[in-house]
Amino acid sequence: MEPLLQSGPMFAFAVLFLIVALFISAFKILREYERGVVFLLGRFYKVKGPGLIIVIPIIQQMVRVDLRTVVMDVPTQDVISRDNVSVRVNAVIYFRVIDAQKAIINVEDFLQATSQLAQTTLRSVLGQHDLDEMLANREMLNTDIQNILDSRTDGWGIKVSNVEIKHVDLNETMVRAIARQAEAERTRRAKVIHASGEMEASTKLVEAASKLAQEPNAILLRYLQTLTEIASEKNSTILFPLPMDLLEGVMQKSKSDGDASSQPKDSDD
Known part of the structure; x- marks a missing residue:
């Protein structure tokens, strides 16, 4: 009996310590981004948190879930x-x-x-x-x-x-194929842009020629402006443009003289 009486206070202290530990473990703290999924005897009970929550030991279990991205x-x-x-x-x-x-x-x-x-x-x-x-x-x-x-x-x-x-x-083969395709596409765009530029330039040249044809003196002004631009580059040779009307007159004169010389002369009886 004496050993049992002597061990009684120690047993009571152990039981008290266990109760206090279970009581403290019932309190859980969940952060703002956490939730606790609580199960009661294996069945879903509720979702708790954030903050201080109580989970009854043994009969309740909790699983923490992070809600952050x-x-x-x-x-x-x-x-x-x-x-x-x-x-x-x-x-x-x-x-x-x-x-x-x-x-x-x-x-x-x-x-x-x-x-x-x-x-x-x-x-x-x-x-x-x-x-x-x-x-x-x-x-x-x-x-x-x-x-x-x-x-x-x-x-x-x-x-x-x-x-x-x-x-x-x-892979490397496909990269080279894509590079060739891109190069061909850029070449095609360059040709199209060049052709479009030629088309626009030809349209503008036709309009300019039509304007210049309305005033004969305008051609002379263009000649003088061209000579001024050539002379400003310090060239030793200057090409002087001749009017097309003058060249046509000379060509017609040469052709008429050639036709006259080619005809046979009438012999005297």
């Missing part, structure tokens, strides 16, 4: 475009938990599930577009992927706010 890097994916071009694409997605209950109850690991869904969606969406669309319409592709992910993760209590395609890597 998660930035997840989607690993590089091998994609075959609609025009049968193999590319390597990686992206980044931004999402956050908006319903802590669904994120814990409806899916085992919402981070892993969102990552796998983002990879498969990235491959399926990009595979429906040509390479030129991947390179030129990246904003449209980002929007399409974001809408698909947001609709599929809604049942998990997750909101996908943004998707950004970071890199579209091509």
Whole structure:
């Protein structure tokens, strides 16, 4: 009896210490961006937080959920475009938990599930577009992927706010082919611009010739202006333009003289 009586106060102290420890452990502090999903005997009870909350030990369990935006890097994916071009694409997605209950109850690991869904969606969406669309319409592709992910993760209590395609890597052969295509396109544009310039210049020359033909003295003024521009460049040789009317008169005179000399003279009887 004496050992039992001696151990009685120690046993009472141990029980009291255990009760105090359980009482203290019932108090939980959740930060502003955290929520606690509380289960009562294995069944969902409620979502608590933020601040100081009470979780009854043994009969209640709590799972913390972070509500901040998660930035997840989607690993590089091998994609075959609609025009049968193999590319390597990686992206980044931004999402956050908006319903802590669904994120814990409806899916085992919402981070892993969102990552796998983002990879498969990235491959399926990009595979429906040509390479030129991947390179030129990246904003449209980002929007399409974001809408698909947001609709599929809604049942998990997750909101996908943004998707950004970071890199579209091509092999060396395709890079050289695109470079040749760009060079050919720029050459075509240069030829079209040059032809358009020639067309506009010819139109303006016709209008200028029509204006100059209305006043004979205008041609002379143009001659003098041309001589002034040539003389200002300190050239040793000056080409003096002759009027076309004068040249036509000389040519007609030479032709008439040639015709007269070619006719046979009448012989005297």
